[in-house]
Amino acid sequence: MRLPALRAGWLTQTFVHWPYPPETVQALLPEGLAVDVREGAAWVGLTPFVMAEVRPPGVPAWLPGVPTFAETNLRTYVRHRNGRDGLWFLSLEVACPLMTAARAVGAPYNPGTLSVSTGGDTVSYAGSRWGGGPSYRLIVRPGDSIEPTERDVWLTSRWRAYTRQLGMLWETPVEHEPWPLADATVDVLEETLTTAAGLPAPLTEPVVHYSSGVRHVRLGPSLPSAPRPRPA
Template sequence: MVAYGAEQRVRVPALQAGWLRQTFVHWPYPPDEVQVLLPEELIVDEYEGAAWVGLTPFVMADVRPPGVPALVPGLPTFAETNLRTYVRHRNGRDGLWFLSIEVAWPLMLAARAVGAPYNPGTLSVSVNGDAVSYTGSRWGGEVSYRLVVRPGEPISPTERDVWLTSRWRAYTRRLGMLWETPVEHEPWPLSRAAVDVLDETLTTAAGLPAPTAEPLVHFSQGVRHVRLGVSRPCVPTPGLYGE
């Protein structure tokens, strides 16, 4: 079972931030349609026989190096949107695999050094009454999204809610190696959410069929104490690949 709280302490973070006004939009997919997009070391993590792909726009707030408090004026705050799926390493450790990451702050592109699939673009997050709107367009204009949601009442997370939202490491691949990045933050406070508008081309740009099922949607005001650890190469486990 996926843990609701962080599975490890990130004692020396590479980066600290808050993840605010985050919406989770999830679609089920046949596992084989997702597996072909993964490196050989990772296998699709399934829930109720399906792979799940999540569109998760949010505000990346007060981005700073370790030791710098969030109250320092002028810290970068910008919109980011992830398209992600859920995986397990063949050693059993679960995590995220990012199919794409859209970002409005070009300095985040430095994470491409460990294979994070960042794409620069024009993104925005806005609040109008009880609606939260997210828009984004990748530079070049061929990939875009628009999402408008209305957050509802807070919920006590079910097992499926936890499985879809709470992951404590991300995998990337670069230079022939699989990398693992740990993350620590407080548990997500989740609410129901209704979708008013949803148009996106991120899924097809990533190599997936366009979603056909109705999405599952959650909203969170966010977590303010995110600690991203240093990315490190995954050490191959003897015998996993016929060694």
């Protein structure tokens, strides 16, 4: 990425992943995207975190007024018809209304009241949309750090996100250092985001990871996705 559009940190992040039948998730995707399948399933992740020190390139993180706020994504994993993998967001909950400007390229941001807090050996997340609608409450207990397996990396690391607007698929690239991952157990999980997105009950209990976060996130500009290269 030669020049990012934004820099940020993604901190205090939990990954809650459920497996679903691929055809169930495929029905929620736009034309041009296919579910990325692992272990015979499509995976949907609920990922609450703190979006920290959001700023344009060249602006120092310590500058007063650089925003930090809570965000929660409901996402799945896809492949573009050009073969490139990435994320598709089923919903984006955010405590900073300015982020809804990304709706211009189809990002499904919903402003709301969100919180992230730590106490003792637990991390708590909660959120609800303004005006009512879906909400969530999650309390996790982070465990020991782990050496990520191939599946752990597959579930947590993607380097582009897709959106759809004006009849086109758009691609937003992202770069950051590897996630430091830990095991985690769920004490409380109450959410209606999956139901609001059109999903039934998942196939099994979730796979859960926790990360203290990554501080050097570079988000590129959103551009129309390139088609599959033609054979030479």
